[in-house]
Amino acid sequence: MPKKHYFDIKWLFILAIAAFLAVFQVFPLIYLVLRAFHVDGRLSLEGVKRIYTYAMNWSCLKNTILTAGLAMVFGTALAVPLAWLTGRTNLYGRSFFRFLFVTTYMVPPYVGAMAWLRLLNPNVGTLNVLLKNLLGLEQTPFNIYSIGGLVWVLTTFYFPYAFITISRAMEKMDPSLEEASRISGASPLRTLFTVTLPLMLPSIVAAALLVFVAASSCYGIPSIIGAPGQIYTVTTRIMDYVSVGSQQGLTDAANLAVFLMAISLAVLYFSKFVVGKRDYITVSGKSTQPSLVDLGRWRVPITVLTGLFALLVIILPFLTVFTTSVTVNLGKSVFAPDNFSLKFWHTALTRKSILGSAKNSLLSAVLAASIGMLICLVMAYLLKRTSVRGREIPDFFITVGSGTPSVVIALALIMTMSGRFGINIYNTMAIMVVAYMIKYMLMGMRTVVSAFSQVSPSLEEAAQISGAGWLRRMRDVLFPLIVPSIVAGWFLIFMPCFYELTMSNLLYSTNTKTLGVELFTYQTYHSQQTASALAGGILLLVVAVNLALDRLTKGKFSI
Amino acid sequence: MSLISIDHVTKSFGNVEVLRDFSAEFRDGEFITLLGPSGCGKTTILRIIAGFEKPSSGEVRIDGRTVSSPGVFVPPEERGIGMVFQSYAVWPHMNVFNNVAYPLRIRNTPQAELRRRVEEILEAVHLDGYAERMPAQLSGGQQQRVALGRALVAESKLLLLDEPLSNLDAKLRESMRYEIKEIQKKLGITVVFVTHDRLEAMTMSDRVFILNGGVIQQTGSPIDIYRHPVNPFVANFMGEVNFLRGKAGGGKITLADTDCSLPYSGPLSGDVVVAIRPENLRLTAEGRLRGKLTAMFYLGEASDCRVDAGGASLRVSAEAGTWDRLRIGDTVGLDFESFLAYPAEEALP
Numbered sequence: 001m002p003k004k005h006y007f008d009i010k011w012l013f014i015l016a017i018a019a020f021l022a023v024f025q026v027f028p029l030i031y032l033v034l035r036a037f038h039v040d041g042r043l044s045l046e047g048v049k050r051i052y053t054y055a056m057n058w059s060c061l062k063n064t065i066l067t068a069g070l071a072m073v074f075g076t077a078l079a080v081p082l083a084w085l086t087g088r089t090n091l092y093g094r095s096f097f098r099f100l101f102v103t104t105y106m107v108p109p110y111v112g113a114m115a116w117l118r119l120l121n122p123n124v125g126t127l128n129v130l131l132k133n134l135l136g137l138e139q140t141p142f143n144i145y146s147i148g149g150l151v152w153v154l155t156t157f158y159f160p161y162a163f164i165t166i167s168r169a170m171e172k173m174d175p176s177l178e179e180a181s182r183i184s185g186a187s188p189l190r191t192l193f194t195v196t197l198p199l200m201l202p203s204i205v206a207a208a209l210l211v212f213v214a215a216s217s218c219y220g221i222p223s224i225i226g227a228p229g230q231i232y233t234v235t236t237r238i239m240d241y242v243s244v245g246s247q248q249g250l251t252d253a254a255n256l257a258v259f260l261m262a263i264s265l266a267v268l269y270f271s272k273f274v275v276g277k278r279d280y281i282t283v284s285g286k287s288t289q290p291s292l293v294d295l296g297r298w299r300v301p302i303t304v305l306t307g308l309f310a311l312l313v314i315i316l317p318f319l320t321v322f323t324t325s326v327t328v329n330l331g332k333s334v335f336a337p338d339n340f341s342l343k344f345w346h347t348a349l350t351r352k353s354i355l356g357s358a359k360n361s362l363l364s365a366v367l368a369a370s371i372g373m374l375i376c377l378v379m380a381y382l383l384k385r386t387s388v389r390g391r392e393i394p395d396f397f398i399t400v401g402s403g404t405p406s407v408v409i410a411l412a413l414i415m416t417m418s419g420r421f422g423i424n425i426y427n428t429m430a431i432m433v434v435a436y437m438i439k440y441m442l443m444g445m446r447t448v449v450s451a452f453s454q455v456s457p458s459l460e461e462a463a464q465i466s467g468a469g470w471l472r473r474m475r476d477v478l479f480p481l482i483v484p485s486i487v488a489g490w491f492l493i494f495m496p497c498f499y500e501l502t503m504s505n506l507l508y509s510t511n512t513k514t515l516g517v518e519l520f521t522y523q524t525y526h527s528q529q530t531a532s533a534l535a536g537g538i539l540l541l542v543v544a545v546n547l548a549l550d551r552l553t554k555g556k557f558s559i
Numbered sequence: 560m561s562l563i564s565i566d567h568v569t570k571s572f573g574n575v576e577v578l579r580d581f582s583a584e585f586r587d588g589e590f591i592t593l594l595g596p597s598g599c600g601k602t603t604i605l606r607i608i609a610g611f612e613k614p615s616s617g618e619v620r621i622d623g624r625t626v627s628s629p630g631v632f633v634p635p636e637e638r639g640i641g642m643v644f645q646s647y648a649v650w651p652h653m654n655v656f657n658n659v660a661y662p663l664r665i666r667n668t669p670q671a672e673l674r675r676r677v678e679e680i681l682e683a684v685h686l687d688g689y690a691e692r693m694p695a696q697l698s699g700g701q702q703q704r705v706a707l708g709r710a711l712v713a714e715s716k717l718l719l720l721d722e723p724l725s726n727l728d729a730k731l732r733e734s735m736r737y738e739i740k741e742i743q744k745k746l747g748i749t750v751v752f753v754t755h756d757r758l759e760a761m762t763m764s765d766r767v768f769i770l771n772g773g774v775i776q777q778t779g780s781p782i783d784i785y786r787h788p789v790n791p792f793v794a795n796f797m798g799e800v801n802f803l804r805g806k807a808g809g810g811k812i813t814l815a816d817t818d819c820s821l822p823y824s825g826p827l828s829g830d831v832v833v834a835i836r837p838e839n840l841r842l843t844a845e846g847r848l849r850g851k852l853t854a855m856f857y858l859g860e861a862s863d864c865r866v867d868a869g870g871a872s873l874r875v876s877a878e879a880g881t882w883d884r885l886r887i888g889d890t891v892g893l894d895f896e897s898f899l900a901y902p903a904e905e906a907l908p
Contacts, residue, residue, distance in 0.1 A: 038679035456646055458648035462643075465638075466661050476661070480652045
């Protein structure tokens with residue numbers, strides 16, 4: 001009697017991972033929303049009413065929308081020309097500039113806040129003092145502790161999000177569309193405005209919305225820059241409510257969090273279903289290199305301008321972090337006598353508590369990246385290689401998770417994973433790993449999904465018809481073919497987890513302190529120099545990882 | 560004995576029905592070609608035989624064993640079939656030897672035997688000396704042979720070919736046609752070959768299945784189908800054909816809008832469609848159907864002519880010398896050597 005039913009092990013994997021996602025990601029977020037609309041176990045809008053009666057909360061909402069909105073406008077306005085210049089023109093050093101902007105994407109935003117704090121402090125900011133002396137002003141020209149300061153730092157650290165998205169869309173566009181315009185008699189500039197930009201519009205809108213979501217859910221920058229200037233945003237306010245620690249505090253936090261989540265999800269929805277529908281960028285075979293626009297006599301001036309921009313927005317803050325880390329007295333120049341010292345680096349690299357935190361960060365980031373990639377691989381397989389109904393649901397939730405602000409994720413996990421529903425991982429590293437995965441898995445997912453789309457299904461089918469079962473096919477065919485993308489995706493999850501601040505700050509316990517928390521504590525309470533040394537170390541790591549990734553994926557990894 | 564039986568198989572993707580109540584028997588050692596335009600369902604049948612698609616209903620048996628039916632589904636890796644994909648699907652990260660050896664590795668073939676088998680196969684597909692090459696270093700034709708070798712190495716009784724020649728240039732295609740046929744005869748295996756190219760179907764097949772819209776139109780030997788197509792679609796798909804409207808009755812068919820009539824003893828009467836292949840039309844000075852020569856192409860071995868007659872532009876394959884005899888614009892006559900008639904309500908392709 002021949003075998004009648006064949007068990008396919010892939011379903012076991014897919015089910016296990018779908019269940020994992022449901023328990024640790026979908027359930028907490030849904031619970032958070034329900035909680036916001038419940039008072040004493042009944043469905044009610046009381047909690048919502050209470051929270052919005054405080055003028056303080058209204059000002060937080062206003063600040064969040066204003067700063068994120070302006071950062072979105074400025075960030076996109078910067079990203080579009082930069083993406084075009086580095087992707088489609090003969091700008092000098094275009095791949096160098098591209099690398100620089102992409103690297104900034106990987107730098108933790110709070111490092112930027114620390115640097116600009118040093119540069120534009122209203123009394124002693126290096127750049128402020130320099131400008132005052134240079135221009136003979138009565139007062140220093142800038143005050144970083146302001147809405148303007150907040151917008152500036154948010155813009156400089158979130159424009160790379162838009163830059164990367166728009167660059168990729170420009171790369172993917174079929175160059176023959178532009179060539180058709182040129183052969184019809186349009187100049188390069190006219191082609192840009194009549195063909196390229198209109199085609200790019202959906203990607204530009206998507207990029208702008210990405211900046212908005214990232215900036216509105218950012219905690220590091222407003223907490224470092226906003227708090228001293230008494231400027232509060234929704235994220236810092238939620239953190240305050242949580243630190244109160246009472247049930248009422250948690251409910252109020254949940255209410256604000258739901259507001260933030262609603263904004264993010266609305267934007268996400270808009271970007272995916274409204275803008276996404278109008279996306280006519282066609283992926284051509286990649287065989288034709290897009291022709292580069294000759295900048296002509298503008299080539300040198302534009303290159304100089306781009307260089308100055310990079311100097312101001314990237315190199316200057318990064319340098320500031322390094323000089324701060326070796327300056328004894330921050331009131332004086334690093335070149336003043338006896339003011340240079342490596343002792344802060346020594347502290348950062350030897351102090352037991354810091355090393356312990358670094359170990360925690362490393363371990364939790366490695367776990368989050370490894371488990372996250374496993375999930376991404378299986379879910380990408382489900383999405384791209386099966387025809388199961390609902391196969392796009394996990395992908396959707398991974399996207400929603402990533403679009404959810406970090407404070408919201410942390411809050412949802414605190415509420416659901418502390419034993420109330422039979423799972424207690426509060427105060428353990430596990431809860432941080434789960435939080436990291438929810439927030440950053442999307443990067444791995446995108447990378448793996450795009451790798452899957454480039455591997456013809458027939459390669460796997462050929463192995464199957466040769467007699468190979470699922471695990472064997474994965475090992476022999478699919479895995480070796482997409483290994484560069486798996487490594488790239490792994491690092492794209494690993495890096496932000498390694499220096500994560502916001503969620504760690506809410507979820508750490510004495511045994512599971514992370515590098516981000518350590519750095520933040522030093523920056524806020526102890527020693528800016530030691531914090532800068534730590535940030536400097538992270539910066540070096542980011543650059544190294546980026547160089548490696550660049551090699552690995554030939555400069556084409558996605559977000 | 561039939562190697563493959565397909566019993567009342569239906570397949571839908573969403574609301575689109577690509578196969579409708581498909582039944583066929585493929586005999587042991589036969590070279591079967593599934594021929595049809597794109598979207599006719601031919602690749603779907605192949606993928607159902609391989610196990611890459613589950614039929615919506617119906618049953619498939621291979622070598623007496625039920626592999627697909629309600630309640631039974633044998634996955635592709637358990638079916639023991641060889642297959643060549645349209646894109647070849649040669650694994651780019653393995654060299655030629657490892658690509659070809661893969662099915663044997665899965666079957667845990669001992670090392671010495673594996674090496675012997677692979678070398679044998681590489682020789683059979685004319686790739687001896689290429690074992691260490693990577694696929695990127697091979698031409699399209701060579702990659703195709705790797706795929707063929709991989710499909711043959713495990714000595715399956717059944718080989719599936721999914722438009723394997725469509726990405727090759729004309730010359731290579733011709734020689735591969737011959738080689739695949741030779742290998743099939745030598746090994747005595749059953750081949751199911753999917754193509755939209757009628758030349759491939761005619762030169763290689765024992766039996767051809769002509770498909771359209773998920774339904775078999777006609778089955779038979781290539782010659783039989785070419786000479787006796789059952790409907791205008793098949794006539795058109797198996798080769799060039801001219802269609803003319805006419806009226807049957809009284810032992811003849813009178814062509815519409817002409818005074819020309821053809822002797823006819825078939826069963827049809829009333830409005831009909833007459834189908835004539837270009838090589839069955841003769842250009843003669845006194846031909847019954849009068850027309851005007853509107854274009855002429857010199858092909859070397861023949862002259863391809865267009866003649867406006869009977870309200871249509873007819874394609875005529877004339878002897879090469881016609882080129883020197885006639886000029887564009889000349890009035891000519893056409894004689895019919897043989898033709899077929901279909902009821903007028905048959906849809907014209």
